[in-house]
Amino acid sequence: MIIDMHVHLSKELPVSEWLSTQWPNTQSCEHTAEQFLKKMDASKPKIDKAVIFGFRALASESPEAMRKDNDYIIETVKKYPDRYIGASLIDPSWGDKSIEELKRATRAGLRVVKVKFTSVHYPANCKGAIKLFREIDDLGILPVCHTDWTHWCHPSVLGNLAERFPDTKLVMQHFGISQSLDVITVAKRLSNVYADTSAVIHPRNILRFLEEVSKDRMLYASDTIRATERFQPQEELNRVLCLDLPKQIEEKVLGLNAIALLRSVGVEL
């Protein structure tokens, strides 16, 4: 079974033709459940399931906007329970309102939560982030967090957060992008840290992670965001396939690790 651990969906309407042709760099964020299903089915090999979350609420203009994003995910999971695993998207900067939304989404069945601290310029170990993670820890759900080279989401900063909550497993999305070696350093020390393969700069570092850290904590992910991204999720899938991993290890990275991780937080598969 192949599970894509990182897909953004949005039912936002496409931008007008005038805007898309006359305003430089305007991009439509539209990416519906149906559009991605086609991509999953067209992938070689076929992708069976995907963990999905919203996009606009990475930095939301209101708590209602965040709720709207999550509502679409809740509806989608109800509609396609065999293909999609839902995750809430929480903008931590709304404080108590963010926590309310997290609880609401969890009650609605979303056992995974996506947080991107870079989007709201929060260091991942600031007080506001810790407050949110205290709730995540209490709820026993799975946080999946963007990583990059900034002081907001550098692997060492997220590692500091993960270290405060040893019972909560945390997925470092993008494997640090250019900072994969730092993810390896952190994950060696912290057994609750996982990594996903999306957007990683040097795929060989995936091998290094598997050899030096663990074969059970690396997860395939595509980070597909827009319907117009023609080569996703196939390109990210190829990034794993090109490593020519032993069959047993490849199966773990492409799906078995995700199944074990998701089941550990109560996702029914």
Add this chain to the structure above:
Amino acid sequence: MKIDVHNHIGYDPANDETRSEEDLVNEMKSAGVDICVIFPFPSNPDVIEQNEIIKRAHKANPDKFIAFALVNPKLSETPELLYEYKRQGFKGIVTDPRFGVDHGEKQFHETMECAYMLDMPVWLHSDDKETIMVPIAPMEAMMNKYPQIRFIMSSVYYDASGIASRHRNVYIDTAVFELGQDLAKALQPVGAHRILMGSHTPYGMLRREVDMINISGELSEYQKSLIFWRNANKLFDLGLV
């Protein structure tokens, strides 16, 4: 006379810190600063509520504070809010990349057009070194497109002096010049007439900013007065003599 253009009041949810107007007034007294530009912490997305705090602080201290309103261009009601803020006595607006609206996006340009109509200076704020992630080309294109708008740019922006040297409608603050000599480096390309004292309190210190300008050997007394207050006086049309 000393005017500082970079001060936050309200609640910062990232650091769980509340800063009151009294805290700032006390710091102003001890540092010998007469007037401060105040605006909310951009880490707080509830811009409407936080701008209310600024309004109340300004109303209570009209001679000490100049109010700027924090603006999220994503909010559809932004133009109406700006007209209301102008009516309430706000002098300018503040934007920040944390709202996720690029300087080249349509929403951002609409906000600039509104600021132009209301003759409100625009603070391109950032207190974060990761503004290196903000693409410079759309920012400069926007500055070019609206030459009548006066922009104050946080000196934390990557190559802030270089950008200011290419756009005569851009002022920079002193908030992140780590050393006095960094401030002096902006003198030739930008000019002392477009540098404003900005301390970034409560994370920076008024006292430190005053000292940095005072001890600079490269600044003449007149240039110091420009940075301390004359530039702000002209920019905000305060009528001080």
